[in-house]
Amino acid sequence: VFGSTARELVDRGFGVYAGLGPYPQNWFMVSPWIFFTMFIFTMLSILVGLGVQKRFNIRYHRTAFAIGSVPASYNILLILLNLKRPVELGIIVVVFLMAMGVVYWMSKYEKLGFLRKEWNLAVTAGHMLDATATFVGIDLLGYGEQHVIPNFLIQKFGTAFVMFPLKLLVVLPALYLIEKELA
Numbered sequence: 452v453f454g455s456t457a458r459e460l461v462d463r464g465f466g467v468y469a470g471l472g473p474y475p476q477n478w479f480m481v482s483p484w485i486f487f488t489m490f491i492f493t494m495l496s497i498l499v500g501l502g503v504q505k506r507f508n509i510r511y512h513r514t515a516f517a518i519g520s521v522p523a524s525y526n527i528l529l530i531l532l533n534l535k536r537p538v539e540l541g542i543i544v545v546v547f548l549m550a551m552g553v554v555y556w557m558s559k560y561e562k563l564g565f566l567r568k569e570w571n572l573a574v575t576a577g578h579m580l581d582a583t584a585t586f587v588g589i590d591l592l593g594y595g596e597q598h599v600i601p602n603f604l605i606q607k608f609g610t611a612f613v614m615f616p617l618k619l620l621v622v623l624p625a626l627y628l629i630e631k632e633l634a
Contacts, residue, residue, distance in 0.1 A: 453519050454489035456526035458482075466529045493519070536592070543580075543587050550579040550615060563623070565630040578622050582614035 460468045461480045471477035479488045496518040500511030534540060554575050558566035565571050585601070588594040589611035596602040596611070604613045 453492070453523040453526060454485060456523065456530060458485055460526055460529055463533070465533055466525070539587055539592060542591065543583050546587065547580050547583040550583055551576060554579060554619075562627075565626060566623075568630070571626045571630070574626060575622055578618040579615070582618045585614045586611040 457468065457480060460466060461471060461477055464471075468477075468480070471480060474481055478484050493515070496515040497511060499518060500514035503509050503514040504511040554566060554572075557563050558572075566575060585596065589596060589605060596605055601614060601617065604617060605611050607613075
């Protein structure tokens with residue numbers, strides 16, 4: 452949550468992100484470098500969590516979650532304070548819940564039962580939220596897609612709704628193979 456919201460706030464120049472300046476001054480907060488920035492932040496949070504666990508017997512993931520929650524909460528607050536289209540946010544929530552309803556329905560099939568596992572559901576939900584935001588942003592708000600393959604498919608099909616099956620066609624086999632390998 453911190454990484455994806457930070458990326459958007461860098462583009463908008465809100466809050467502490469306003470002082471980063473345009474690319475290349477903010478290179479560590481744009482693709483592909485933001486992935487490394489977030490990796491380092493996550494690893495440092497985990498290491499601090501492990502230190503807290505060793506000293507105070509508090510599970511490391513709780514500390515890491517708390518550390519990440521601080522900047523993520525700041526980012527979410529910035530977004531909410533600068534929200535200009537609350538109706539579209541509501542649409543995103545409704546479409547996302549509908550997409551997750553489809554995922555839940557799909558998980559009833561034996562071969563897709565792995566979707567009921569917590570982590571698999573979380574990964575799928577993240578991708579469904581991304582597909583939802585892309586769909587609403589492009590089809591309803593007139594934004595554009597920056598990535599080559601999704602942009603090609605959106606142009607070919609004339610709608611960003613194509614992101615939903617595209618995400619499922621990529622994510623579900625990957626999760627299935629991971630589950631199969633771990634079993």
